[in-house]
Amino acid sequence: MIAASRRAVVFTGAGVSTESGIPDFRSPGGIWTKYQPIDFREFKSSEEARRETWRRKIAVDEAVSQAQPNRGHRAIAHLVKQGKVSSVITQNIDGLHQRSGIPDEQVIELHGNGTYAACLDCAKRYELAEIFAAFRLKEDPPVCDCGGFIKSATISFGQPMPLEAMRRAQMESKSCDLFLAIGSSLVVYPAASFPAVAKQSGSRLVILNREPTDLDYLADLVLNLEIGPTLGDVTDVE
Numbered sequence: 440m441i442a443a444s445r446r447a448v449v450f451t452g453a454g455v456s457t458e459s460g461i462p463d464f465r466s467p468g469g470i471w472t473k474y475q476p477i478d479f480r481e482f483k484s485s486e487e488a489r490r491e492t493w494r495r496k497i498a499v500d501e502a503v504s505q506a507q508p509n510r511g512h513r514a515i516a517h518l519v520k521q522g523k524v525s526s527v528i529t530q531n532i533d534g535l536h537q538r539s540g541i542p543d544e545q546v547i548e549l550h551g552n553g554t555y556a557a558c559l560d561c562a563k564r565y566e567l568a569e570i571f572a573a574f575r576l577k578e579d580p581p582v583c584d585c586g587g588f589i590k591s592a593t594i595s596f597g598q599p600m601p602l603e604a605m606r607r608a609q610m611e612s613k614s615c616d617l618f619l620a621i622g623s624s625l626v627v628y629p630a631a632s633f634p635a636v637a638k639q640s641g642s643r644l645v646i647l648n649r650e651p652t653d654l655d656y657l658a659d660l661v662l663n664l665e666i667g668p669t670l671g672d673v674t675d676v677e
Protein backbone atom coordinates (compact mmCIF):
# COMPACT_ATOMS: atom_id res chain seq x y z
CA MET A 440 0.00 0.00 0.00
CA ILE A 441 2.88 2.37 0.74
CA ALA A 442 4.44 1.56 -2.62
CA ALA A 443 1.15 2.26 -4.41
CA SER A 444 0.48 5.49 -2.53
CA ARG A 445 1.15 8.90 -4.08
CA ARG A 446 0.34 10.95 -1.00
CA ALA A 447 0.30 9.29 2.40
CA VAL A 448 -0.41 10.85 5.78
CA VAL A 449 0.81 9.48 9.10
CA PHE A 450 -1.18 9.99 12.28
CA THR A 451 0.58 9.13 15.53
CA GLY A 452 -0.37 8.66 19.16
CA ALA A 453 1.38 7.77 22.40
CA GLY A 454 2.25 4.25 21.22
CA VAL A 455 4.96 5.60 18.94
CA SER A 456 6.73 7.26 21.85
CA THR A 457 6.30 4.55 24.52
CA GLU A 458 9.06 2.68 22.66
CA SER A 459 11.29 5.69 23.48
CA GLY A 460 10.43 5.28 27.17
CA ILE A 461 7.82 8.03 27.30
CA PRO A 462 4.86 6.77 29.32
CA ASP A 463 1.33 7.02 27.95
CA PHE A 464 -0.19 9.40 30.51
CA ARG A 465 -3.69 8.20 29.75
CA SER A 466 -2.92 4.51 30.18
CA PRO A 467 -3.61 2.64 33.45
CA GLY A 468 -0.98 3.75 35.99
CA GLY A 469 -0.24 6.83 33.86
CA ILE A 470 0.17 10.19 35.54
CA TRP A 471 -3.32 11.37 34.60
CA THR A 472 -4.88 8.41 36.36
CA LYS A 473 -2.88 9.15 39.56
CA TYR A 474 -3.44 12.90 39.72
CA GLN A 475 -6.60 14.83 39.00
CA PRO A 476 -5.80 16.70 35.78
CA ILE A 477 -5.66 20.48 36.17
CA ASP A 478 -7.88 21.94 33.51
CA PHE A 479 -7.32 25.16 31.62
CA ARG A 480 -9.88 27.23 33.53
CA GLU A 481 -8.29 26.29 36.85
CA PHE A 482 -4.84 27.13 35.49
CA LYS A 483 -5.98 30.61 34.54
CA SER A 484 -7.94 31.31 37.72
CA SER A 485 -5.74 29.88 40.48
CA GLU A 486 -2.13 30.62 41.36
CA GLU A 487 -1.95 27.37 43.35
CA ALA A 488 -3.13 25.42 40.27
CA ARG A 489 -0.40 27.09 38.20
CA ARG A 490 2.19 26.24 40.86
CA GLU A 491 1.07 22.59 40.96
CA THR A 492 1.05 22.44 37.13
CA TRP A 493 4.68 23.58 37.02
CA ARG A 494 5.68 21.16 39.82
CA ARG A 495 4.23 18.29 37.78
CA LYS A 496 5.78 19.55 34.57
CA ILE A 497 9.23 19.49 36.17
CA ALA A 498 8.64 15.98 37.54
CA VAL A 499 7.45 14.66 34.17
CA ASP A 500 10.26 16.39 32.33
CA GLU A 501 12.90 14.78 34.53
CA ALA A 502 11.48 11.41 33.52
CA VAL A 503 11.19 12.03 29.77
CA SER A 504 13.68 14.70 28.71
CA GLN A 505 16.37 12.10 27.92
CA ALA A 506 14.10 10.27 25.46
CA GLN A 507 15.41 9.76 21.93
CA PRO A 508 13.56 9.01 18.69
CA ASN A 509 13.16 5.24 18.18
CA ARG A 510 13.06 3.03 15.10
CA GLY A 511 9.40 3.90 14.49
CA HIS A 512 10.17 7.64 14.43
CA ARG A 513 13.11 7.00 12.10
CA ALA A 514 11.00 4.91 9.72
CA ILE A 515 8.35 7.64 9.54
CA ALA A 516 11.04 10.29 8.95
CA HIS A 517 12.39 8.12 6.13
CA LEU A 518 8.96 8.04 4.44
CA VAL A 519 8.70 11.83 4.76
CA LYS A 520 12.16 12.29 3.28
CA GLN A 521 11.27 10.02 0.36
CA GLY A 522 8.28 12.23 -0.36
CA LYS A 523 5.82 9.42 0.35
CA VAL A 524 4.35 11.09 3.43
CA SER A 525 3.25 14.71 3.13
CA SER A 526 2.56 15.34 6.82
CA VAL A 527 2.66 13.73 10.22
CA ILE A 528 -0.36 14.56 12.36
CA THR A 529 0.44 13.80 15.98
CA GLN A 530 -1.24 13.70 19.37
CA ASN A 531 2.21 13.58 20.98
CA ILE A 532 3.79 16.59 22.64
CA ASP A 533 7.35 15.28 22.90
CA GLY A 534 8.81 16.78 19.72
CA LEU A 535 10.41 13.43 18.78
CA HIS A 536 9.15 13.54 15.17
CA GLN A 537 11.03 16.80 14.65
CA ARG A 538 14.06 15.38 16.47
CA SER A 539 14.03 12.43 14.05
CA GLY A 540 14.59 14.87 11.20
CA ILE A 541 11.10 15.79 9.99
CA PRO A 542 10.89 19.54 9.23
CA ASP A 543 8.67 21.53 11.64
CA GLU A 544 6.27 22.50 8.88
CA GLN A 545 5.47 18.85 8.15
CA VAL A 546 4.51 18.00 11.73
CA ILE A 547 0.98 18.96 12.76
CA GLU A 548 0.75 18.99 16.56
CA LEU A 549 -2.83 18.58 17.73
CA HIS A 550 -1.99 18.76 21.43
CA GLY A 551 0.79 21.31 21.22
CA ASN A 552 4.43 20.85 22.22
CA GLY A 553 5.75 20.13 25.71
CA THR A 554 9.40 20.89 24.99
CA TYR A 555 8.97 24.64 25.44
CA ALA A 556 6.61 27.12 27.10
CA ALA A 557 4.66 30.12 25.86
CA CYS A 558 2.80 33.14 27.19
CA LEU A 559 -0.97 32.62 27.05
CA ASP A 560 -1.50 36.29 26.10
CA CYS A 561 1.25 37.30 23.67
CA ALA A 562 2.50 33.80 22.67
CA LYS A 563 6.14 34.70 23.40
CA ARG A 564 8.21 31.53 23.55
CA TYR A 565 10.18 30.58 26.68
CA GLU A 566 12.69 27.75 27.10
CA LEU A 567 11.97 25.25 29.86
CA ALA A 568 15.45 25.32 31.39
CA GLU A 569 15.19 29.02 32.31
CA ILE A 570 11.59 28.65 33.53
CA PHE A 571 12.50 25.63 35.68
CA ALA A 572 15.52 27.40 37.18
CA ALA A 573 13.46 30.45 38.15
CA PHE A 574 10.58 28.33 39.47
CA ARG A 575 12.84 26.26 41.72
CA LEU A 576 13.90 29.38 43.66
CA LYS A 577 10.54 30.25 45.24
CA GLU A 578 8.00 28.17 43.29
CA ASP A 579 6.51 31.35 41.87
CA PRO A 580 4.49 30.42 38.77
CA PRO A 581 6.16 32.14 35.79
CA VAL A 582 4.68 35.33 34.35
CA CYS A 583 5.56 36.95 31.02
CA ASP A 584 6.94 40.49 30.65
CA CYS A 585 3.49 41.40 29.29
CA GLY A 586 1.82 40.13 32.48
CA GLY A 587 0.37 37.00 30.87
CA PHE A 588 0.71 33.58 32.44
CA ILE A 589 3.40 31.30 31.01
CA LYS A 590 2.34 27.73 30.36
CA SER A 591 3.86 24.70 28.70
CA ALA A 592 2.99 25.00 24.98
CA THR A 593 0.67 22.01 25.23
CA ILE A 594 -3.10 21.88 24.97
CA SER A 595 -4.53 21.25 28.45
CA PHE A 596 -7.83 19.65 29.30
CA GLY A 597 -10.46 22.29 28.73
CA GLN A 598 -8.23 24.39 26.47
CA PRO A 599 -9.56 24.96 22.93
CA MET A 600 -8.01 22.79 20.22
CA PRO A 601 -5.51 24.73 18.07
CA LEU A 602 -7.58 25.86 15.08
CA GLU A 603 -4.80 26.09 12.52
CA ALA A 604 -3.47 22.61 13.36
CA MET A 605 -6.99 21.17 13.21
CA ARG A 606 -7.63 22.83 9.85
CA ARG A 607 -4.40 21.51 8.38
CA ALA A 608 -5.01 18.00 9.74
CA GLN A 609 -8.49 18.01 8.22
CA MET A 610 -7.12 19.14 4.85
CA GLU A 611 -4.33 16.55 4.86
CA SER A 612 -6.78 13.79 5.80
CA LYS A 613 -9.05 14.76 2.91
CA SER A 614 -6.31 14.87 0.31
CA CYS A 615 -4.31 11.72 1.06
CA ASP A 616 -4.69 8.35 -0.62
CA LEU A 617 -3.23 6.38 2.30
CA PHE A 618 -3.76 7.15 5.98
CA LEU A 619 -1.49 5.36 8.43
CA ALA A 620 -2.82 5.55 12.00
CA ILE A 621 0.01 4.46 14.27
CA GLY A 622 0.13 3.97 18.03
CA SER A 623 -3.16 5.61 18.86
CA SER A 624 -6.20 3.99 20.42
CA LEU A 625 -8.21 6.48 18.29
CA VAL A 626 -10.61 7.38 21.09
CA VAL A 627 -9.67 11.01 21.85
CA TYR A 628 -11.91 13.29 19.81
CA PRO A 629 -11.74 15.37 17.73
CA ALA A 630 -8.30 13.99 16.83
CA ALA A 631 -9.68 10.52 16.26
CA SER A 632 -12.09 11.76 13.60
CA PHE A 633 -9.32 12.11 10.99
CA PRO A 634 -9.09 8.43 9.96
CA ALA A 635 -12.80 8.52 9.15
CA VAL A 636 -12.39 11.76 7.20
CA ALA A 637 -9.63 10.13 5.16
CA LYS A 638 -11.67 7.01 4.56
CA GLN A 639 -14.72 9.01 3.47
CA SER A 640 -12.53 10.88 1.00
CA GLY A 641 -11.48 7.65 -0.68
CA SER A 642 -8.19 7.01 1.11
CA ARG A 643 -7.07 3.61 2.27
CA LEU A 644 -6.68 3.25 6.03
CA VAL A 645 -4.07 1.21 7.87
CA ILE A 646 -4.12 0.96 11.66
CA LEU A 647 -0.93 -0.14 13.42
CA ASN A 648 -1.38 -0.38 17.18
CA ARG A 649 -0.55 -2.90 19.85
CA GLU A 650 -4.20 -3.18 20.87
CA PRO A 651 -7.41 -3.17 18.83
CA THR A 652 -8.98 0.29 18.34
CA ASP A 653 -12.52 1.59 18.02
CA LEU A 654 -12.00 2.29 14.31
CA ASP A 655 -10.68 -1.13 13.27
CA TYR A 656 -13.94 -1.80 11.42
CA LEU A 657 -13.13 1.08 9.02
CA ALA A 658 -9.60 -0.06 8.20
CA ASP A 659 -8.31 -1.80 5.09
CA LEU A 660 -5.57 -3.35 7.21
CA VAL A 661 -5.19 -3.71 10.98
CA LEU A 662 -1.83 -4.70 12.47
CA ASN A 663 -1.72 -5.38 16.21
CA LEU A 664 2.07 -5.36 16.39
CA GLU A 665 5.03 -3.49 17.91
CA ILE A 666 5.50 -0.22 16.04
CA GLY A 667 9.27 0.25 15.70
CA PRO A 668 10.08 -3.26 14.46
CA THR A 669 7.08 -3.31 12.09
CA LEU A 670 7.72 0.10 10.48
CA GLY A 671 11.46 -0.54 10.48
CA ASP A 672 11.05 -3.77 8.54
CA VAL A 673 8.60 -2.23 6.08
CA THR A 674 10.92 0.70 5.30
CA ASP A 675 14.31 -1.04 5.72
CA VAL A 676 15.26 1.45 8.43
CA GLU A 677 17.24 0.38 11.51
Ligand SMILES: [Zn+2]
Binds near residue numbers: 559584585587
Ligand atom coordinates in the same frame (compact mmCIF):
# COMPACT_ATOMS: atom_id res chain seq x y z
ZN1 LIG B 1 3.28 37.71 27.12
